[in-house]
Amino acid sequence: MTADLDLDLDLDFAPIAxxxxxxxxxxxxxxxxxxxxxxxxxxxxxxxxxxxxxxxQQHGLFHGGVTAFLVDNATTIAAATSRGQPALTAEYKxxxxxxxxxxxxxxxxxxxxxGRQVAVVAADVFCLMDxxxxxxxxxxxxxxxxxxxxxxxSSPA
Amino acid sequence: MTADLDLDLDLDFAPIAxxxxxxxxxxxxxxxxxxxxxxxxxxxxxxxxxxxxxxxQQHGLFHGGVTAFLVDNATTIAAATSRGQPALTAEYKxxxxxxxxxxxxxxxxxxxxxGRQVAVVAADVFCLMDxxxxxxxxxxxxxxxxxxxxxxxSSPA
Amino acid sequence: MTADLDLDLDLDFAPIAxxxxxxxxxxxxxxxxxxxxxxxxxxxxxxxxxxxxxxxQQHGLFHGGVTAFLVDNATTIAAATSRGQPALTAEYKxxxxxxxxxxxxxxxxxxxxxGRQVAVVAADVFCLMDxxxxxxxxxxxxxxxxxxxxxxxSSPA
Amino acid sequence: MTADLDLDLDLDFAPIAxxxxxxxxxxxxxxxxxxxxxxxxxxxxxxxxxxxxxxxQQHGLFHGGVTAFLVDNATTIAAATSRGQPALTAEYKxxxxxxxxxxxxxxxxxxxxxGRQVAVVAADVFCLMDxxxxxxxxxxxxxxxxxxxxxxxSSPA
Numbered sequence: 001m002t003a004d005l006d007l008d009l010d011l012d013f014a015p016i017a018x019x020x021x022x023x024x025x026x027x028x029x030x031x032x033x034x035x036x037x038x039x040x041x042x043x044x045x046x047x048x049x050x051x052x053x054x055x056x057q058q059h060g061l062f063h064g065g066v067t068a069f070l071v072d073n074a075t076t077i078a079a080a081t082s083r084g085q086p087a088l089t090a091e092y093k094x095x096x097x098x099x100x101x102x103x104x105x106x107x108x109x110x111x112x113x114x115g116r117q118v119a120v121v122a123a124d125v126f127c128l129m130d131x132x133x134x135x136x137x138x139x140x141x142x143x144x145x146x147x148x149x150x151x152x153x154s155s156p157a
Numbered sequence: 158m159t160a161d162l163d164l165d166l167d168l169d170f171a172p173i174a175x176x177x178x179x180x181x182x183x184x185x186x187x188x189x190x191x192x193x194x195x196x197x198x199x200x201x202x203x204x205x206x207x208x209x210x211x212x213x214q215q216h217g218l219f220h221g222g223v224t225a226f227l228v229d230n231a232t233t234i235a236a237a238t239s240r241g242q243p244a245l246t247a248e249y250k251x252x253x254x255x256x257x258x259x260x261x262x263x264x265x266x267x268x269x270x271x272g273r274q275v276a277v278v279a280a281d282v283f284c285l286m287d288x289x290x291x292x293x294x295x296x297x298x299x300x301x302x303x304x305x306x307x308x309x310x311s312s313p314a
Numbered sequence: 315m316t317a318d319l320d321l322d323l324d325l326d327f328a329p330i331a332x333x334x335x336x337x338x339x340x341x342x343x344x345x346x347x348x349x350x351x352x353x354x355x356x357x358x359x360x361x362x363x364x365x366x367x368x369x370x371q372q373h374g375l376f377h378g379g380v381t382a383f384l385v386d387n388a389t390t391i392a393a394a395t396s397r398g399q400p401a402l403t404a405e406y407k408x409x410x411x412x413x414x415x416x417x418x419x420x421x422x423x424x425x426x427x428x429g430r431q432v433a434v435v436a437a438d439v440f441c442l443m444d445x446x447x448x449x450x451x452x453x454x455x456x457x458x459x460x461x462x463x464x465x466x467x468s469s470p471a
Numbered sequence: 472m473t474a475d476l477d478l479d480l481d482l483d484f485a486p487i488a489x490x491x492x493x494x495x496x497x498x499x500x501x502x503x504x505x506x507x508x509x510x511x512x513x514x515x516x517x518x519x520x521x522x523x524x525x526x527x528q529q530h531g532l533f534h535g536g537v538t539a540f541l542v543d544n545a546t547t548i549a550a551a552t553s554r555g556q557p558a559l560t561a562e563y564k565x566x567x568x569x570x571x572x573x574x575x576x577x578x579x580x581x582x583x584x585x586g587r588q589v590a591v592v593a594a595d596v597f598c599l600m601d602x603x604x605x606x607x608x609x610x611x612x613x614x615x616x617x618x619x620x621x622x623x624x625s626s627p628a
Contacts, residue, residue, distance in 0.1 A: 337529050338529070340529035341527070341528045341529050341534060342524045342525045342526065342527045342528075342534075343525060343526055343527060343528060343534035343536055343537060344534075345525065346503070346525035346526065347536070367499045368499045368500060368502065368503035369499065369500055369503065370498070370499045370500060371498045371499075371500060372494050372495070372497035372498050377498060377499075377500035377501075377540070377543075377544075378540075378543040378544075378547075378560050379500055379504070379536070379539060379540025379541075379543050379544060380500060380540075382536060382539035382540060382542075382543055382565075383534070383535075383536025383537075383539060383540065384536075385539075386534075386535040386536050386539055387534075387535075387536060390535075402567070403535050403567050404566065404567065405564060405565060405566040405567065406564070406565060407562065407563070407564040407565075408539075408562060408563060408564075408565075409561065409562040410559070410560050410561060410562065
């Protein structure tokens with residue numbers, strides 16, 4: 001791909017990325033978790049969160065719910081990058097592979113199939129231990145691609 | 158089943174329920190979400206959480222990550238009730254059915270198959286709107302049943 | 315619901331049921347398996363197949379692939395009944411609960427959420443042993459609802 | 472890894488591979504589908520099947536049930552290679568990505584996590600069209616690893 005094409009894609013993607021960042025910035029739960037949107041590109045998204053006591057379960061590991069939140073959000077955001085359409089999680093499956101120990105949890109999502117009606121997105125979650133990433137979870141999600149934000153969810157109570 | 162047998166089961170279950178409640182009480186993330194363990198019985202568990210701004214997404218609905226947390230925790234707890242064995246989420250699949258609006262999110266999990274190695278648990282999530290429960294998500298989970306808490310997760314950093 | 319409304323629904327459903335039965339009748343794989351469409355109604359579908367040596371695995375049980383075929387087909391057919399729209403499996407998750415022994419395998423699918431874009435359908439599979447049904451598998455599927463059969467799949471080679 | 476170690480692994484793996492091939496050879500359903508075990512190695516397995524009318528659905532594509540069968544079998548076989556333990560499908564999730572057209576369906580499964588109790592296995596299915604492989608499905612499976620074949624499934628009726 002030439003630099004010119006890259007530039008064009010960047011120009012197209014910039015307003016989409018801006019809109020997504022603003023939208024994610026309005027998620028109260030994202031702030032409550034303390035997660036950050038650390039990478040955003042066409043077809044992919046990385047979310048990460050640092051270890052804090054209030055994110056853990058009874059054995060001092062990241063709670064599975066934190067992993068699930070990262071997967072839910074990162075897959076939907078990755079889907080939204082592909083065409084700039086609003087995207088809603090339809091479903092996902094999450095396999096926990098190993099204890100989520102360590103100092104930081106990182107979720108990388110990538111679009112496998114950018115469908116117009118349903119996008120399929122994979123995600124892998126890693127925990128950072130002594131500078132080394134360990135694979136802690138893997139997920140597969142179906143994201144409903146919307147024409148526009150439906151009335152019933154665009155007017156919050 | 159006779160009343161005597163019921164009583165015996167109750168006697169057996171009391172220490173299991175106590176241990177589960179203590180264990181859940183040590184989850185920092187449970188407190189951070191503000192969820193409560195509202196029902197606990199052999200083979201089932203109900204978790205619930207009231208609406209607060211920090212649990213919402215950008216359209217004022219409960220964030221999908223809150224739903225996922227309830228499913229993750231309720232299915233594992235339900236599995237743990239069946240034999241008193243420690244239980245670890247192996248995987249689950251979650252379908253979001255409708256926008257999670259309303260004042261309260263309620264997740265009911267019930268064991269479908271109480272396996273010794275893997276238990277299968279279903280969960281349904283409802284949101285309470287004007288006193289009426291609306292079905293907002295459904296899930297199917299596989300929970301690994303442990304002989305005892307493995308060393309590597311029983312000694313938190 | 316009054317008898318008149320029921321009648322109207324029956325009148326509406328008859329041509330949908332006819333179209334579905336014809337479509338399923340053209341599935342070479344359905345005949346190869348020897349499965350039958352034993353029940354069809356608004357929002358539900360039952361498929362069944364009798365035990366034959368060529369449907370088994372190495373231990374004499376129904377092969378998991380037969381269970382998966384029944385789930386795949388029954389969930390899509392159930393979704394197609396709800397509005398008469400063509401339906402395509404987007405994804406499903408299948409949990410095997412117990413060995414699929416016995417003389418007959420029966421899969422019952424029911425629509426949980428009849429969405430216009432994505433329908434959510436649950437299915438349970440039972441094996442008939444000495445006249446008793448045993449729960450052998452449970453599944454949760456997302457079915458893409460199409461406006462019409464897309465060009466690329468309506469013209470078979 | 473040195474050549475010596477490779478050799479040792481080959482020596483260890485040969486009897487496992489032999490046992491797996493014999494076991495798969497006794498699956499009536501494998502023969503009924505006409506699938507072949509085209510590759511087998513530590514942690515991976517490839518199954519493939521050529522197009523035949525009796526494997527198709529009403530639009531002339533491979534039936535989703537054929538894809539599901541390949542996924543079910545390939546993921547379990549891949550898990551069985553890792554330690555030579557018998558393996559039973561616990562559950563899987565399958566996303567269909569594009570119409571399964573073409574002359575041949577190929578399913579490649581690889582172990583992601585070779586657990587002692589539960590192995591996690593990913594699978595991708597491709598259809599061969601004019602010599603080019605197209606990605607038609609992706610799946611994620613949990614496979615129960617057994618100590619030995621349980622009594623109840625080792626004595627077929």
